[in-house]
Amino acid sequence: MINLTEQQLERYSRHILLKDVGVEGQERIMKSRILIIGAGGLGAPAALYLAAAGVGVLGIVDSDSVELSNLQRQIIHFTTDLKKSKVLSAAEKIKLLNPDVLVDLYNERVTATNIRQIIRSYDFVIDGTDNFAAKFLINDACVMEKIPFSHGGILRFTGQTMTVVPGQSACYRCVFSAPPPKNAVPSCSQAGVLGAIAGMLGTIQAAEALKFVAKIGKLLENSLLTFDALKMDFRKITLHKRSDCPVCGENPYITELHDEEQPVCDLKKESNKMTVITKKVAEKIVEHARACAPIEACGYLAGDNHVISEHIPLTNADSSTEHFSLVPAEQFEAVRTIRSKGLKLLAVYHSHPVTPARPSEEDIRLAFDPDLSYVIVSLAQIEPSIRSFRIRDGKAEEELVIIGEGGPL
Numbered sequence: 001m002i003n004l005t006e007q008q009l010e011r012y013s014r015h016i017l018l019k020d021v022g023v024e025g026q027e028r029i030m031k032s033r034i035l036i037i038g039a040g041g042l043g044a045p046a047a048l049y050l051a052a053a054g055v056g057v058l059g060i061v062d063s064d065s066v067e068l069s070n071l072q073r074q075i076i077h078f079t080t081d082l083k084k085s086k087v088l089s090a091a092e093k094i095k096l097l098n099p100d101v102l103v104d105l106y107n108e109r110v111t112a113t114n115i116r117q118i119i120r121s122y123d124f125v126i127d128g129t130d131n132f133a134a135k136f137l138i139n140d141a142c143v144m145e146k147i148p149f150s151h152g153g154i155l156r157f158t159g160q161t162m163t164v165v166p167g168q169s170a171c172y173r174c175v176f177s178a179p180p181p182k183n184a185v186p187s188c189s190q191a192g193v194l195g196a197i198a199g200m201l202g203t204i205q206a207a208e209a210l211k212f213v214a215k216i217g218k219l220l221e222n223s224l225l226t227f228d229a230l231k232m233d234f235r236k237i238t239l240h241k242r243s244d245c246p247v248c249g250e251n252p253y254i255t256e257l258h259d260e261e262q263p264v265c266d267l268k269k270e271s272n273k274m275t276v277i278t279k280k281v282a283e284k285i286v287e288h289a290r291a292c293a294p295i296e297a298c299g300y301l302a303g304d305n306h307v308i309s310e311h312i313p314l315t316n317a318d319s320s321t322e323h324f325s326l327v328p329a330e331q332f333e334a335v336r337t338i339r340s341k342g343l344k345l346l347a348v349y350h351s352h353p354v355t356p357a358r359p360s361e362e363d364i365r366l367a368f369d370p371d372l373s374y375v376i377v378s379l380a381q382i383e384p385s386i387r388s389f390r391i392r393d394g395k396a397e398e399e400l401v402i403i404g405e406g407g408p409l
């Protein structure tokens with residue numbers, strides 16, 4: 001028990017007034033230890049709000065120094081801090097804002113060697129990094145150390161975030177199985193970002209950390225919140241913990257950490273490489289695949305705005321267990337149906353009754369439209385798996401598939 005002083009009662013009065021927080025919740029916040037990895041666009045607002053909230057110990061990890069181009073969004077650093085280390089600059093503001101907060105500084109980058117040691121003593125981690133390699137590293141380390149964390153990524157006018165409670169909810173790798181190839185994704189330094197987007201996302205992450213340590217509300221678990229600030233569209237996509245996840249699944253094969261060379265910014269791909277398949281459609285594809293097995297099932301998938309919401313089963317003219325071909329008359333009819341509903345043809349799907357959900361050489365050879373997604377459902381394992389690819393110039397590139405109740409909030 002902490003006995004709050006008169007001053008603390010006043011400083012935190014707007015928390016204490018909240019029925020869900022109260023003195024008890026505030027005391028929990030004051031006893032908590034929260035680590036922020038990256039004192040940049042996301043870490044800066046998160047650190048300020050967590051300091052203001054009276055978090056007991058705030059750890060800050062960053063190896064960079066403050067540069068002029070940072071100041072447009074990294075609001076914990078001021079013009080007078082140029083060339084100063086970011087951790088020091090952040091620590092000074094935190095102390096000025098709230099002398100009660102103890103600050104642990106790590107003037108280094110997280111690596112496979114040091115990360116588990118660094119995160120181990122914290123209750124909650126905020127991922128404020130700007131590259132995929134770090135994001136996967138943080139995910140894997142937090143899963144291994146069983147430390148809950150908030151993932152966040154921003155690009156241009158968009159942001160995405162999810163909270164992971166290891167052992168309980170989907171992890172980053174359940175959703176994005178591996179980093180994209182180097183340079184496949186523009187970084188913030190190449191693509192730009194509206195400064196206030198960093199604030200929008202960093203404060204969501206701070207709110208998740210405070211909810212967790214104060215034990216209030218419902219965390220953003222098994223959900224990916226994405227927003228596009230140009231339209232102010234917010235979307236929450238339901239996620240599922242995967243039993244075959246390489247790090248948090250039943251038989252994980254990632255059991256130790258490795259550093260990956262991938263200095264790129266976040267958001268897996270441009271949003272057109274992300275496909276959401278509604279749960280209903282995913283179930284129908286699996287049903288169709290099972291009904292046709294051992295013959296391959298095939299069909300069209302339609303929808304709008306990267307969300308597949310419609311399933312049109314077609315006949316496999318080959319009646320084969322290894323390939324499929326479409327019947328032209330059926331194809332035309334299906335396209336007409338799709339158009340009449342005001343939707344777009346987004347994908348061709350087919351099943352692999354006994355092989356994994358990867359395009360065969362035949363699939364790659366026969367793919368006819370680089371703008372369509374090729375969705376493959378595999379029944380090879382107990383749990384059916386659905387993956388999606390873009391096939392272009394004889395090469396298949398996997399794209400992100402999210403199965404969930406995608407839709408505007």
Ligand SMILES: [Zn+2]
Nearest residue numbers: 171174245248
């Ligand atoms: Zn996982």
Ligand SMILES: [Zn+2]
Nearest residue numbers: 352359360363
């Ligand atoms: Zn195939």
